Amino acid sequence: MRELGARIRRAYAANPLHLLALLAAFALAGYVVTHLASEPLFVRMLIWFAGAIIGHDLVLFPIYAVTDRSLTAALHRLWPRTTAKPAVSPLNYIRVPTLGTALLFLIFFPGILRQGQQTYLAATGQNQQPYLARWLLLTAGMFAISAICYALRTRRSAARDG
Amino acid sequence: MSYGFPSRLWRTLERHPPPGVGITQAWRSPLRGPWLTAVLSAVLLAGLPLVIVTGLLDYIAYGPRFGQAFPAGVGWLHLPLFDWPTRPAWLFQVTQGLHVILGLVLIPAVLAKLWSVVPKLFIWPPARSIAEALERLSLVLVVGGILFQIATGVLNIQYAYLFGFDFYTAHYYGAWVFIAGLTVHVAIKLPRLLAGLRSRSLGAELRTSRAGTRPEPPDPDGLAATHPGPATMSRRGALALVAGGTLLIAVLTAGQVLGGVTRRAVLLLPRGRSYGSGPTDFQINRTAKAAAVTPADTGSGWRLTVRGSGQSMVLDRPALRAMPQHTVRLPIACVEGWSTVQTWTGVRLRDLASLVGMTSPDSAHVQSLERSGLFNHASLQRNQIHDRDSMLALRVNGADLSLDHGYPARVIVPALPGVHCTKWVHSIEYRSG
Structure with missing residues (x-):
């Protein structure tokens, strides 16, 4: 039994409890989706769910990161280190x-x-x-x-x- | 680097990064690291459960027993059901106020937390084992869940239904997806959070200026930058920035729950607006025009029908005014996170019940003149009928109700969601058993 546990741990690369907890979360999310699947605008909800992630990670974050980098670079150019900063x-x-x-x-x-x-x-x-x-x-x-x-x-x- | 099963897959994946991904040198901020992420996570871990629980409580306040909590038919996805109390009278004001205002003020912390972990999104390979792959997949529930809840909630309180789908359905089930993701995320990451918090002293960080700010050491999660640039802001500065954003939102929103002079600071939300200074000039939810209730419906021809135990009685407004009047100062609160306290005068609901011989009704069904609309009727529980302050209000602040506030008569019950304080009441049917 201990041998089996160790083998699972090696192959899965984490404690079996980790797997059980994740499967429970996915199952609960799946149960939620069964309630939603009959909604007429279910696909639109899914799009908004995915869109929220994409909107933050691939739109909002790059925009503010690039803006901040440009601002930092512009200030560096305006006041180069050599002159009176x-x-x-x-x-x-x-x-x-x-x-x-x-x-x-x-x-x-x-x-x-x-x-x-x-x-x-x-x-x-x-x-x-x-x-x-x-x-x-x-x-x-x-x-x-x-x-x-x-x-x-x-x-x-x-x-x-x- | 070790790989879990199937190691060949993870190795192949690692050798073929898509363009632009996996460039760890690109991350420059020396502030990122386990400590900063842990501090922001601790703030969210303290606040978000309160937002979740108050949201789920608001579902119960809507009365799922009568099928008037939305969405209906949620299976096991609800807190243990109970009859929503009428005391304390400010109960719903507090639950919905906390839910909305706390949800709003946590937005800067959510954004900062996502900023602190964003390098992990671009790490390559995305996983080196099934465990890692599943854990990353679960982050879709957490990140998607919180952003979806924020987006739908923020739009709902401003009446901008850009999403097109039903708000209640999406926000309620979205919450449960988030709960699933958050619970497992916390279960897995709690040791990391505690270790992160212990890795540096908060007091020392709060005394460290920008000049003394050094990067966090490299960590196994890859949060700290491998090639950090010089600090442009101290850690205390970054935390103050998040706190400042929180404070800014708090000042601009909390007044719609607290009322009084603080409402004047609610500059950018609908419920900070003034309607004037008269007795009926307070926040309106759904105008008579929108409800298609006209002065003709509510003029001298208006009658209230009270039914129960096989009897029925028809009263006009003078008859109601001739009955014993009760006056009380009570808050009326909306699930959208705003409320107002007014002085209401009217006939107690239990006195109306006794007119038709019902001394101990178990429920009441109130119907509005409004012909369509989700909230043109509401059912009341036993305790909501029998509370000493529950009434059919005829006047407010010493004046007759205005048409927009439900003239000729509206329901007022302590701690009852505002949409169930039915306006333009047409009939009340008391039931027993």
Whole structure:
């Protein structure tokens, strides 16, 4: 019996409990799918499920990674190491408000872009008119605060060096 | 490198990487590593179970016993069923509020966690054993599950049904797919999480500036970069960034549950909007126009029919106003994660029952004037009829209900989901047994 366990472990390359736990999870997911298979829009749900993974891993992540690399590279080009580099790197003072505004767009884009106007009106009796302006104001606020922080930080650093 | 069975397959796979995959030098951030991933995982492990449980509780609040919880016929996929209580009166406000607001504020942690493990997605070979292959396959349930739940939930609370399928069905079953994936993921990875947390001191990291930030040492999972660049941000900075995102979302959303002045901070969601300052100027869910209820239906010709024990009684609004009136301040809460507290006045549901000789009804069926629509009727449990504050409300904040809030009469029951607080009530039938 112990011999069999060891052989399974070698061939499977993990504890048999690992296999049992995974099979239980797949079986539960399968049970869920049996409930969904008769749904008229089941395929569309599957597409959204797969699309959520692809949308994050192969669209959103590459976009923000490439944007960040480009930003870092651009700042390097603007202030090469050899010349007088700003004592405080502006990188994070650009990154933080950009991420903030992107996060708000990611979550609240339906209002900002006025998606689902009919259902919105039926549910609330209102329209989605104010959201774009509010998002832009929040964006302006975040960048302004970041600029003030950067100015203070640069001044403090200059005072220290001078 | 050792291979499990069938080793030839895994070896062949390793020798034939598709273009662009397996370039480990491409990952530059020195912040990635078991410790950072473990910290973010610990945050999610603390928060997500609460989101899951409150979501499953909301299903019970809808009353599956009456077939009015969606989706119906879920087999074993539900918490143990019980009659949803009416006390504390803020119960549903808290469960749905936690579910939605906590779900929203965890989004930055989810994104950060995915960022911290993204190099593994491009690792080649994807597996060196059946164990590894199955484990990676299970990540489809975890990652797909959480992103699907976030996407459908975020769209639903903003009434943008871009997905086209039924929200309740997709979000409920999506949750169970996620539960399956998350449970096995935690079971397998918990030792890694604990080891990761122990690998560095949180206090020391919080005292380390960018200049002092060094890469985590190489780890067997390949989270830490093999060719790290210089740190552009400290670990405490990265954690503060995630915390800042969490705080930003909290400030912009929590007010739709907390109400009062905090609602003014809800700048980007429907339920932060003001309707004015009059007694009936509070959040509306489904307008009379959308429900096709017209002033003609609700004018002086309106009658309420009360039925039970073979009797029936027809009352007009003056007759209802002549009955003993009860006034109470109660929250009304929607499963979409918003609520409002108002002062309601009306006739107790148990007093209406006694009009037709029902002193101890077991359930009640309420029908709206609204002809179509998922929520044009609702069934109430025994405790929901007999609660001292359960009523057919006629007035709110000292004024008659407005048409959009259910004039001439609507149901108000403590801790009952808002959509079951039927508006424009046309009839109530009390039942026993």
